[in-house]
Amino acid sequence: MELGQRGLGLIAVGLFACVLIMGAQAGTGPFDWMGYDNFDEIDDRMNSVNAENCMSKPASELRLPSETLAQLPRFNQLLSMIIYPNRTKLLHLHNMALNRAFFYSYIYQKLNESEAFQYQPGLMYFYFSAAADVSANEYNINGSAIMFDNNCSYANWYRNLPFNTTLNLFGARAWRFDDYNEPTNWLREPTNTTLNLEDYGAGSQSNYTTKSYKTNQWYDLWLPDGWDKEGLDSVRKHTYDIGIKYSNETGKFATDEFEAKTIFGPPSPGQRETEHLPVVWTEPYYDCGRSNRWIVSAVAPVLDQLPRYLEWFHLRRFRFVAVSVQDIEFLQVDFNPCPLGIGNEPPNYFHATARCKDSTMCEPLDGWGFRRGGYRCVCKPGYRYPPWQQGPFNGIEIESSTLEEYENGFDCVPVELQEEVAVPKQKVVSKHTAHHRQKRQAFDQVKYDRMMAIIEHKESVNKDNCETFKAEELELPGDVAYGVEREFSEQARTALRLAHFLSNFLQNIDLYEEYGNLRGDKLLNIELLFGEALANVMGDLRIKGSGVFYDIDKFKGPDLLTRQFFGPYAYRYEKEDEGGETGDRANTHFRAIDFAGFENHYLDAPWFKNVKERWQSNTYGLIKYTEKPLIRSDLGGTSLKKFELYPLYYRAPSEKDGWWSAPYFDCNGYVNDWIISYSVPFFGQNSIGSAIEFKGIVRVDIRLDELDINQCPMDFHVPNAFKDTARCHFANTYCEALPGKNFYRGGYKCECRQGWEYPFNDRAWYFDGQTMEEEYRKLMDGETSRYETLKCRISGASHAAVSWMAVLLMLLPLWS
Structure with missing residues (x-):
């Protein structure tokens, strides 16, 4: 029997060797010609770590170089640079970390x-807040946490914890659980609707402040905040001016003036400052024992x-007590x-x-x-695409090509001097043919005139004269807001x-449950909800205002009194006399008012x-989410146990369940600007x-000036007020929209069509579209x-073309 198995093994080895030899004779595989590069190195390092061996790996093997994250959004550059679509996920992660930091501060x-x-956030408030960060951001955020420093968390949710006494450590974290193997998941496909909630300050690996924790870089970036760092307080801790106007009864404010409150928060550096940013980034690391994924954190x-609660007030100081951590999967x-x-710009590990060819x-x-x-x-200047190529060469096609395909393709053809081609005189054509050619021009004068009228009307309304306009004159057509769902998706998910x-x-908190x-x-x-509205505005420079608006007789506070209306709304207050220039969105002044x-x-x-x-009488279509909360078994956090109600469920809307308004001018004396609103329900x-x-x-409200105008040709059914108004020469060029140009004409480029070349x-x-618009004017x-x-x-032709100048230069010696 042993000889038979050995013989079969030899036969298998021989067959495998024959296959290798035949493969070598037949030719190389499609990827054999590609050399080993930095992408392969990082890919190998990631594949070498898994859930079974990560505990035994040293910290160096659980992290990747910081250079693997390039072009990170930085707070001091957000107003002066264009954030391209390939960085919007990281920007939203940046803003959400700032959002939670502002709220808790x-x-x-x-x-x-x-x-x-007793009115400060309780245990479930921390858990549910982290869970919402994850559930509302399916494609951006995979984990969220608030991690406290040693003896900085004053827990109000334990009866046997004396007043003014702290927990040693407390860290509420939520992350998306891969529920493909859950007993209730019959299809065995991940639903992205199951969340794990856990206190990181309890259990076997509860001391996340030590170096042996391996993946606690998010802690080291800000904590601990000791007395030795007091000299940096002026640049690391900024003050923010917040004014709130409360209302104790319907139709009347408690005071005519805003009640001022100055708080300390994360840094707010200017555009020229390069250090002490409010959000910093960890190196990519393996989340060992939890999600078991490679993740990146914004902190x-x-x-x-x-x-x-100290009687000697002068001994108290503002300090960093915790960090807000938002995670995204590195993949x-x-x-x-x-x-x-x-x-x-460097550093970029994957540059x-x-x-691409030369x-x-x-x-x-x-x-x-x-x-x-x-x-x-894309072709370099002085080159054009070959006749059979329509537009740029796609990277995915290059990466899947054989060596022969790569060497004989993906090249642009040099542009050569050529004789100007005479264009024949146009013949008289029928009205039908003329109409057809006019349609192919992809420019509509009627739509262009309408666009100019819309822009002129928009610019004619301002905060000083808006009250003189009729209500319908303070609104713009709905097709002016074309593209808001895509461009402002991050802001919509902030509301979500x-x-x-x-x-x-x-849906899960009952006042009488103990x-x-x-x-x-x-x-x-009311203070918690005012804080949430303020955090939405303070954490995102593109959000002009944000609010929570309860339906009639639906708000009941801890005093068990029902309010007829409650609508805390916060907005960015451009204080011209103290906060710098007009329109400085990165200022530190904010206001909130109860509608x-x-x-x-x-x-x-x-x-x-x-x-x-839509939602008053029918809640069909809401998504059901499952939460699995684990809490500490005792005050010391010796172990974790399931929460008494395990698991928890709630139903909530998706981003598409919200409603985008048409652009309108908010003339209530507070925002005073053209805005677009996104509204989403809660239950x-x-x-x-x-x-x-x-x-x-x-x-949430976004300034209309933040929206990009798309003037390129589109189908007749696309609701875009600015389509078919680009000034490209469509006989030889085509239009492509450019991001980051905001609400200005010319946010497009005219590229050469197939068979034509840039001269x-x-x-x-x-x-450039702005050049085309100005030259046409x-x-x-x-x-x-x-x-x-x-x-x-x-x-020109792909072969050598005749240069008449060269011919003349050769004939000059003969003539002389």
Whole structure:
């Protein structure tokens, strides 16, 4: 028997060797010609770590070089640079870390009084807040946490914890659980709707402040904040001016003035400052024992005034007490494989891993994550595409090509001097043919005139004269807001996060539930909701305002009194006399107001009424989420145990369930700008606890000036007020929209069509839209214009073309 097995083994080895030999004779595989590069190195390092061996790995093997993350969003550059689509995921991660840091900093300083201790966030508030960060950001955020430093968390949810006493460590973290193997998941496909909730300050690996923790770089970036760092307080801890106008009854404010409150928060550096940013980034690391994924974290500090509740007030100081940590899976992060240069500055570990030929230039693409092919190769100036190639060479095609295909393809053809081709005189054609040619021009004068009228009307309305316009004149057509769903998706998900949190809290928290030593959370109070609205605005420079608006008689606070209306709304306050220049969105002044104080209630506003009509009587379509909370078994955190209610469930909307408004001018004396609103509902238990019902909406407002205009040709059914208004010469060029140009004409480029080539050697390969718009204006005004020259010419032959200048130069000696 042993000889038979040995013989079979020898036969198998022989057959395998024959296959290898035959494969070698047949030719190389499609990837054999590609050399080993930095992408392969990082890929091998990632594949060498898994859930079974990560515990035994040293810290160096659980991290990747910081250079593997390039072009990270930085707070001091957000107002002066364009964030391209391949970095919007990281930008949203940046903003959400800042959002949570501002909220906890605000609420702890606002309620830093002994009588307000019971109204501070409870245990489930921390858990549900982290869960909402993850559930509302399916494609961006895979984990969220608030991690406290040693003896900095004052827990109000334990009966046997004396007042003014801290827990040693506390860290509430949520991460998305891969539920493909759950007993209730019959299809065995991940649903992305199951969340693990855990206290990182308890269990076998609870001391995340030590070096032996291996993956606690998020802690070392900000903590601990000792007295030795006091000299840096002026640049690491900034003050923020916040004013709130409360309302104690419908249609009336408590005071005519804003109640001022100054809080300390994360840094707010200027554009010229390069250090002390409010959000810093960890190296990519393996989340061993938890999600078991390679993740990247954005980290921002939380500030409080410590020690708390001390009679000697002068001994208290503002310090970093915790960090807000937001995680994204490293495989979801795009990288730039192009060579270093403008727009791709070092360090970049993956630079020059693209395989563009010498006659082409590399352009990165978005949405590819950590895999090859996320680029395209465009012709360099002085080159054109071959006749059979329509547009740039795609990186995914290059990466999957054989050596023969690569060597004989993906090249651009040199542009050669050629004789100008005479264009024959046009013949008289029928009206039908003429109409057909006019349609192919892809420019519509009627739509252009409408666009100019819209822009002119928009610019004619301002905060000083808006009250003189009629209500319908303060609105723009809905097709002006074309593209908001895509461009402002991150801002919409900021509102969605708060809607998920409110839905979770209102469906799972009961005022009368107690769990022995563990107190249940109290109902939401007005300060918590004002803080959430303020955090949405303070954490994202593109959000002008944000609010939470309860339906009539739906808000009940910890005092068990029902308010008819409650609508805390926060906005960025451009304080011109103190905060710098007009329109400085990175200022430190913010205001909040309760909409219940207005005489005209908000129930009839379109952004509220339209959402309520959809969800008031029918909640079909909401997504069901599952939470698995683990809490500490005792105050010392010796182990973890399941929460008394395990698992928890809640239903919440998705991003598509929200409603985008048409652009309108907010002329209420506060925002005073053209804005676009996104409203999304939240839900809670009804009065008898038998079902969930519509409770209100969360709204975010974005300035219309942040929206990009797309003037390129589109199908007739596309609702875009600016389509077919680009000034490209469509006979030889085609239009492509450019991101980051905002609400200005000319946000496009005109690239040469197949069979045509760019005529200039000026380091470009297209005509810029703003140049086209300006040159056309000159042409219409009778000024000197080069509009007619900004077009592509017919491509020359691929063989050597005759140069008449060279012929003349050769004949000159004969004539002399």
